[in-house]
Amino acid sequence: MMDRGQALGLVKERIPSANLVNHCVATEVIMEALARHFELPEQDVERWALAGLLHDLDYAETGEAFERHGVVTAEPPSGEPDEELLRRKLQAMQLPQTNLAAIVARFRGALEKPGIRAILSRSAYAGGHRPEVWRERPFAIRHEEAILRGTFDRLVVLFDGEKAVGADILDFKSDSLDAGDPAGVVVAGRRLCLHRLP
Numbered sequence: 001m002m003d004r005g006q007a008l009g010l011v012k013e014r015i016p017s018a019n020l021v022n023h024c025v026a027t028e029v030i031m032e033a034l035a036r037h038f039e040l041p042e043q044d045v046e047r048w049a050l051a052g053l054l055h056d057l058d059y060a061e062t063g064e065a066f067e068r069h070g071v072v073t074a075e076p077p078s079g080e081p082d083e084e085l086l087r088r089k090l091q092a093m094q095l096p097q098t099n100l101a102a103i104v105a106r107f108r109g110a111l112e113k114p115g116i117r118a119i120l121s122r123s124a125y126a127g128g129h130r131p132e133v134w135r136e137r138p139f140a141i142r143h144e145e146a147i148l149r150g151t152f153d154r155l156v157v158l159f160d161g162e163k164a165v166g167a168d169i170l171d172f173k174s175d176s177l178d179a180g181d182p183a184g185v186v187v188a189g190r191r192l193c194l195h196r197l198p
Contacts, residue, residue, distance in 0.1 A: 014133070024056050031053075119168075130160075131159075135153070135155075139152060
């Protein structure tokens with residue numbers, strides 16, 4: 001079982017809001033108190049406390065999509081999704097006449113390429129700054145007289161303490177693909193762009 005230090009580390013890594021981190025810690029305390037009130041065995045007290053601490057681990061990624069809340073947390077921690085998860089995500093994209101097995105095979109093949117694996121690996125951020133990975137994060141910014149909106153496919157924000165000091169934006173170029181190549185929507189090494197900010 002994961003210990004509290006590991007769990008708190010995950011919470012701080014995956015939840016960008018200090019208020020939400022505090023909420024998770026408060027829920028941990030409440031869940032531990034409830035378990036003690038019900039006179040549960042010590043091992044169960046620890047599990048209840050960890051459940052409280054981790055309960056919103058995927059909130060930054062799922063937001064108001066409550067049907068996904070908790071599911072994202074349960075995805076494999078290695079960062080490489082299993083076959084079933086890949087198939088569900090592909091089916092959700094509703095691509096016409098798609099050979100899912102072929103797309104999954106291309107995806108797995110791309111993950112074997114050192115450049116792609118390096119970009120997606122936590123070890124790429126082993127330096128002095130704390131990384132926070134934001135996936136599918138919507139944004140809206142004012143630029144001159146216009147409001148620009150979109151969604152970051154993957155944004156890794158680097159923090160020095162509480163201050164953001166840099167970011168990597170990973171953009172999957174799926175909007176300019178040949179309509180006859182639905183597999184390209186999922187992965188194509190040459191269409192994977194990394195933008196590094198100071």
